[in-house]
Amino acid sequence: MKKGDHLFLVDGSGFIFRAFHALPPLTRKSDGLPVGAVSGFCNMLWKLLTDARDTSVGVTPTHLAVIFDYSSKTFRKDLYDAYKANRSAPPEELIPQFGLIRQATRAFNLPCIEVEGFEADDIIATYARQAEAIGGDVTIVSSDKDLMQLVTPNVHMYDSMKDKQIGIPDVVEKWGVPPEKMIDLQAMTGDSVDNVPGIPGIGPKTAAQLLAEYGDLDTLLNRATEIKQEKRRQTIIENADKARLSRELVRLRTDVPLELAVQDLVLEKQDGPKLIGFLKAMQFTSLTRRVADACECDASVIDAVDVPVEWGAAAHGPDLDVDKPAPVAGGVPDIVGDSVQVPAKAKEANGEGMFQPASLAQSRAEAFASLPFDHSRYITIRDLATLDQWIADARQTGLVAFDTETTSLDAMQAELVGFSMAIADNAKNSTGTTIRAAYVPLTHKTGYGDLLGGGLADNQIPMRDALPRLKALLEDASVLKVAQNLKYDYLLMKRYGVETRNFDDTMLISYVLDAGTGAHGMDPLSEKFLGHKPIAYKDVAGSGKSNVTFDLVDIDRATHYAAEDADITLRLWMVLKPRLAAEKLTAVYERLERPLLPVLAHMEERGITVDRQILSRLSGELAQGAAALEDEIFKLAGERFTIGSPKQLGDILFGKMGLAGGTKTKTGQWSTSASVLEDLAAAGFELPRKIVDWRQLTKLKSTYTDALPGYVHPQTKRVHTSYSLASTTTGRLSSSEPNLQNIPVRTAEGRKIRTAFIAAPGHKLISADYSQIELRVLAHVAHIPQLTQAFADGIDIHAMTASEMFGVPVEGMPSEVRRRAKAINFGIIYGISAFGLSNQLSIERSEASDYIKRYFERFPGIRDYMDSRKQMARDKGYVETIFGRRINYPEIRSSNPSVRAFNERAAINAPIQGSAADIIRRAMIKMEPALSEAGIGDRVRMLLQVHDELIFEVEDADVEKATPIIVSVMENAAMPALEMRVPLKVDARAASNWDEAH
DNA sequence: GTCCGACCGTA
DNA sequence: TTACGGTCGGACG
Structure with a gap:
């Protein structure tokens, strides 16, 4: 050289x-x-x-x-x-x-x-x-x-x-410093990724400024007492040794x-x-061609060399917890299933290869795709001997699908009417299905036309005889129970003193495999995978006025319906379960999905107390306020009309009154959304302001204060929401009947509703919520050093963003500047567009574009992250969370640009929202064991989840002990499966009602 | 009775 | 600009 x-x-x-x-x-x-x-x-x-x-x-x-x-x-x-x-x-x-x-x-x-x-x-x-x-x-x-x-x-x-x-x-x-000072700069800022300590609170900006002033690190440390800012002086003096150590770590040899x-x-x-x-x-075809051209070789005569590969991955995907044995469910039945249920034809066609997860999944899918349903094989079990035989058969094969039939869709109120089972026999049979199913009626009543109706129908096994046997089966850990939407049956049976053990849920398996590709209810799954449209519930129990509860359904009809459900469930399990291993999603299912089911069932069962008096008083106040506004609105409008009708309101505002500035909805109606009305109000019109106020009051009244008391359970006197594990694409839960995830909090009026959610006497509610969890996840997944550093230092993240983008110092920052940065941060999480941001901030599209551009310049990792998610969604059809949950976007390649853009934004958002959802899921799963280990498992009850918040009910005396455990479980929820690059932070507070605890 | 769109409450 | 569920009005049958 x-x-x-x-x-x-x-x-x-x-x-x-x-x-x-x-x-x-x-x-x-x-x-x-x-x-x-x-x-x-x-x-x-x-x-x-x-x-x-x-x-x-x-x-x-x-x-x-x-x-x-x-x-x-x-x-x-x-x-x-x-x-x-x-x-x-x-x-x-x-x-x-x-x-x-x-x-x-x-x-x-x-x-x-x-x-x-x-x-x-x-x-x-x-x-x-x-x-x-x-x-x-x-x-x-x-x-x-x-x-x-x-x-x-x-x-x-x-x-x-x-x-x-x-x-x-x-x-x-x-x-801000020349290369030779980089060592000193890095020594001061540290590096959270490599765990170089540095000096806390000193970021690159401050470090550069100090180096400009003092020349180098040694000088700075020697003259640290001269630093004017008290806090900074103190931390630098205190951390001088850390800085010197850091310098040795970052100095290259x-x-x-x-x-x-x-x-x-x-x-x-x-x-x-x-x-x-x-x-x-x-298999890099285009580079092969370029190289061949350049060296004038004929690539077609050159053989691919043998390249050894260290895959380093287990067939079931990553194990999400290293310190815990994998929860076992269905290992044995999986094998039983393989050897018996696949019809002989499929077996021959696939040969030995079928024992590989992928080919097993394939052959199962083909075998069941249109295997006919033979209802004549379904039986009604009316005597104990037959029931015992079926249960023995289930034990023999280690696998049973079951379903309960009840009087209500609400598992907290439903009464058990009967149950069905499906069993896969170990029989070689090439002529038809090898699955048999039965219905066990328990409390069917005599016909409703009967004037004396209400009596039990004849020939049913008495509940007191059947229940202990059902309990023995459901609690037997050596038998895998399969159900569709098991949380319902789990909760119902729990109310009958049965705690189901060792289970699979076909709905959850489908959700893990195919989130984003459609619903996971039994009917759609049956049509999709079995080519069979199940008997509709309404064809059995009627609908509308003639609707009857299931106990009034004729037992023969009930058998067809109920046994078919169990049959379908077992077939779906056969088709779907092997796909988990084939697609490396077993860990997601076993760590994130299945164990949450009993946790949620217990939360639903506990419910929360709402004070009906507070709600009824609020209803009265809201009614008065709304009535007063109505009078004023009619006066201003010059006529009476249905204020709640956007159509009528639009005609009045933009037709009769001829106000300008209206926009149309996609159906061509005048839009009367709050933002439109706010704009009109700002332009000096009185009526729109009143409408906005009226809407707020009537919304609070109809959706909350009037509706919530109707959900108070007659026996428990508490409100029991229902959580859905499988209805969002991202992995979040949803809550319904009532939805307790949208109780107002933003306005003072709305917050009053929260005061009605109270702790039982002698108890407190503890609310524990993650601080900025989605932005932390973003910092982690997109590797944004400034964000990572700011979170490590506990800095106001929106102010930091504003400071980076607009060059405004954090101290004394105008609130409008911070507000804009905050909107941009949220926009990033949502897959930002200039159009959306300009709407949100009421600024010009071009200005919003500038903001986004500047953001990307400041945080180039963000653009890389966004591009990579879009690309992944396009290439693979899905994106995934940090724990491997998959979210599919089948329409990402749509030729319709707006559909495509929408899917791209969703694909950017899903890993962030979904990873945060996975983290709180892990916290919820770990919570009860952690509390039990501390000896307070039975005195601290988790009641609600609101995406980044958990609400507990705790005896007064246990608040002090419980709070740090709750916080610790939540903050450490990602570990040990994953070490995040940013710390998670949880704030917790206890009070006697939800408003004060939050 | 059932469905859909508009609107609005939450994270 | 993401993800939900509930209420209402209004149109459909």
Whole structure:
């Protein structure tokens, strides 16, 4: 190597992480091997080797090496034990790519360098300084800030993904200090990702300012007493040692012992066939062609080389908790199922391969796709001997599908009328189904036409005999119970003293597999997977006026309906369960979905007390207020009309009164939404203001104060909502009848409703809510250093955003500036568009565009994140949460641009909203065991969940003990499955009503 | 009776 | 700009 030579040092380890997040996911066609980073790496290398001159580097390398980390154990770990301690395991798809990129490097005939005990950065530093000393030039192919300290007039960095060269001015522009001060700057700011402590509360801005003033870190520390700001002075003095330690951690070593001298890194000629053999193995068709053209080889005669792959992934997907044995349900029955239920034909056709999850799922789907339903095989069980036999058969096969028939859709009020079972026999039978099903009527009444009606129908097993047997079956952990929407049956049976154990829920399995592709109710699933439209409930029990409760349904008709439900449920399980393993979603189902079912059932069963007197008093006040407004509205309008009719109101405002500024809804009606009315009110019109006020009062009255008392349970005197586990696309829960997730909180008037939600006598309500959980998730998934740092430092996140974007200091910031930043932050989570933001902030579209542009400049990781989610949704048809929950977007490739844009925004939002939902799910699952371990499991009762908030009812004396446990479970909910890059924060408060606790 | 759109409450 | 559920009016049969 001599003066004028040019050494390229490629940061191989850095590239793979960066490429993984920045580039669209890509898998090898033949087997799904993830190869996105490998592809990016090969393309980048090829470009550098062939026409680096045309990139922003502008020169061709004479020497080149690719550098890797040897392992995570380095000398830094000896300096500081916690260094990189909170690094989580790399994403599953990355694992095989580490090895592949090394193999790619060798295929390119390039030296592949790693040294035990040192990071790639140290090796790069050593080579860079050596080359510089000889008089050569150096380009470090990386954009990692940790390498910026190496930049000199002769050493540049190159961000290959953005094709951007980084020199001294670029470092100064980005960090406010020249490269040689980067070490001091990083020593002060620390790095939460690598666990470099730094000085708390000092970010890059402050650090740069201090360095400008004091010159370097030592001087600063020596003269720290001169710092004017009291708080800052104190933390710097207190953390001087941490800063010195941090400096040693971030300072790169330039004395790494190297086997290959810098002269040996000379660029060799490419071996075309060798490279093509590798590229073909990776199935990179276009790069293979380009390489073949360049070296004038005939790619078609070159065989793909054998590339060993370390997959590093279990068939069931990631295990989400390492410290806990996997919950076992259905291991044995799965096998029983395989060997018996698939009709003989499907077995033969698929041969041995069917024992692989994917081919089993495939063959099951085909076997059941249109297997006919034979109702004549359904029986009614009316005697104990037959019932006992069926239960024995269920024990024998270890698997039974069941369904309850009741008098109500409300599991808290329903009475058990009968139950059905379906069993898969161990019989070889090629002529028909191998599933048999039966209905056990228990409390059917005599016909309702009977004047003496109400008596029990004849020939039913008495409840007192049947119930103990049903209990024994449902509580028997050696038998897997399968049901559709089991939470209903679980709660119902719990009220009869039965706690169902070892279960699967076909609705939840479908939800985990196919969220986003349609409903997960039994009827749609049956049509979709079994090609069968089930008997409609209303055809059995009637509808409308002639609707009867199930106990009045004729037992023969009931048998057809009920037994069919159990039959369908078992078939759905056969089809869906193997897909979990085939699609690597078992862990999501077993860790996030199934265990939540009993937790929610218990919450629903507990209910919450609402004070009916408070509500009725509020109703009176609201009625009065609304009546007064009505008079004024009619006077202003000059006529009486139905204020609640948007159609009539639109005619009055924009027709009769001829107000300007109206917009139309998509059906062509005048829009009278609150924002339209607010605009008119701001323009000086009285009527719209009154309408807005009237709407608020009547909304509160009709939706809350009038409706809630109707949900008070006659026996428990409490309100029992119902949570749906499977009705959102993102993994959130929903609440209905009543919806307790939309109780007002924003206005003072609305909050009064919350005062009616009270703790039982001698108890308090504790409300514990996550602070900014979605923005924290965003910081984590998109790797936004400023956000991560701000959360680590406990800084006001919206103010920080405003400060970054508008250059306004946090202290004394006008509230309007912060408000805008806040709207932008939320916009980002929602998949921002200039149109949406301009609406939200009532500003021009062009101004909103500028904001977004500036945001992306300030936080470039955000744009990368958004692009990568869109790309993933397009490539794979789904995106996923940090715990692997999958959300499908079948319409992401729609030719309709607005449909497509909508799906893209949703695909950006879903991983954020869904990851937050997964986190609180984990907290809920862990809550009862944690409280029990502390000895207060039976005295602290979780009642409600409102997306980022949990509400508990606790005996007065236990509040002090319970609160820190609740907070800790919530804050640590992601662990140990996942170490987040940002801390989670939970605020908790206790009071006698929900308003004061919140 | 049942369905749909408009509107509005929550995170 | 994301995700929900409930109430109302009004049109349909």
